[in-house]
Amino acid sequence: MQGALGDCWVLAALGALTVDRQFLAHLLPNNQGFKMHYSGIFHFRFWQFGEWVDVVIDDRLPFLHGKYLCVQPRSSNEFWPSLLEKAYAKLKGSYQNLHSGFISEAFVDFTGGVNLGFSMRNDSFDLQNILRGAAKSNSLMASIIYNSEGSDQELENGLVAGHAYTLTGIKKVSYMNGWEYLIRLWNPWGSGEWNGRWSDKSREWEKIDVTWRKRLNIPMEDGEFWMSLKDFEQHFDHIYICNLTPIFLEFNDPPQPWRRTMYVGPWIKGSMESRGLIYETIFKNPPCLVTVRESDRFSTSCNVLASLIQKPCGRQIMLKRDTIPAYIMIQKVDPKILEDGLPNSFLYQSRTEDLSSDLIALHDVSFRGTLNPGTYLLIPYFMRTDRELDFILRVYQRSTDYADEVNNSRAEDMPTFDSRITHDDTYENIFARYCNKTSEIEASQLQKLLNEVVLKDESISVKGEGFSLDACRAILLLMDLNVNGKLNLKEFKSLWKHLDTYKNLFRENDLSSSGSLNISSLQNAVEKAGFQVSHAMLKLMVLRYGDSERINFSSFVCCMIRFEMVTKAFRNLNKDGRGVYVGEEDWLQIIMSS
Incomplete structure (x- = not known):
């Protein structure tokens, strides 16, 4: 939440980063924390004039009267927003230099991407399609309401003139025998919300399907709220969109x-x-x-x-x-x-x-x-x-x-x-974005790819922490035909086909969109993949990869790849249909690689 410093433009950009963490992962390097080998310093990366610049800071944050002077974390153990703000202030010369600025500048500094601004009053453009394209491409979005007096001014409708907001989502809902586009926004203050149509307690929510109402309308005074596209266009003056390329312009x-x-x-x-x-x-x-x-x-x-x-x-x-x-x-x-x-x-x-x-x-x-x-x-x-x-x-x-x-x-x-x-989302272009200089993907790069690309697919519900490095090492070994600890493009193509299959199976069987499968749903998914399994095997799968009762998507992928590869190995060895006899070396290779 925003503190005493007038840097809502920075906080609005940070809020957009949390919507799609592929950008945040580069800005905030991994393996930093307060546990092992902690030395009291942190480093962040910002894009400046064509190159990424590393900024190192200590862990001291400005306080006044027992409160954070600048950005205030939502919880007592959340420090990264305050530390990132400090690093950005160092890059810009001082905290004072963050007072009043441009969202477009923060977007570019945080991502190295291209920013495009649209004026609601002067530009002629298709707002609905632009926002749909931006949301589909996981672009960063923010908007502002101008104030001729310069300072923040709270309006009767709950909005704040002279202030920046983060756009965190867009949804199309069935309403009154038609369709309505809703825009979700977040106020960096952490409070102060729109009180018009589609606000937290408005009657419009009572006229849509109960499933959508429960999913979208969660009344909380947290600064996040919904409003219609029509109201958004009427009350906001400017919108900023940023991505690595202008892919958000491709809506048709x-x-x-x-x-x-x-x-x-x-x-x-x-x-x-x-x-x-x-x-x-x-x-x-x-x-x-x-x-x-x-x-x-x-x-x-x-x-x-x-x-x-x-x-x-x-x-x-x-x-x-x-x-x-x-x-x-x-x-x-x-x-x-x-x-x-x-x-x-x-x-x-x-x-x-x-x-x-x-x-x-x-x-x-x-x-x-x-x-x-x-x-x-x-x-x-x-x-x-x-x-x-x-x-x-x-x-x-x-x-x-x-x-x-x-x-x-x-x-x-x-x-x-x-x-x-730059890229579209074919497997070749995704491979090119994450491979090393020898055009191969190692375990750490595979982990980054799976968490930033596969888990961002909006067609599946994601629960849990994502793919661990050990899980990615196991996947790599199973798909690595050359046994060199890396995936080439051909091997990655095979993995990508498996991932598409598993996404479809998971989505079809996660009927409640809970982000996990129970034993019954897992059985349906495995059988649709072409395998017959016993109840004892299903219990073993959930016990090994889940939490004894359910299994989330990343664990489902690891489980299915291992199950499919081991089954294939058995069938290749079982040439006469009577079973398999293997020597110690072959057996150990199968077990260790799976």
């Missing part, structure tokens, strides 16, 4: 990968005048070339997104007062002209296709647009002449052929950049 078209190209370079001092560009020096600044192919046309409103981040030269900290109004110009060019270099008169003679209508004074400015096939020149534009600064320009292209590289060899002063292919 089939998913396509987004390719990221990153340009890092200095903005040359004196390349701007108060009346506009200085054409003799403008091309000393590194341009970015983007090629859009005919196959890159999509029915959605965006196939190119550019994110411009600025920082002062010579130091890492970029404070709110340091930001310069920024802009991106984009112009279509003839590739033949680039062979001899662009003439100074080029900008006068070419039509500008701007990705933004206004100069914006933000640390991270993102623009989106739809470009027709052709070659384009992107030029960062800063409205100052007396300062030299560094910038990072990240360009995301939605493409059907992401193997092609953007041709950057014709601009003489073009900086080096890295081009990383």
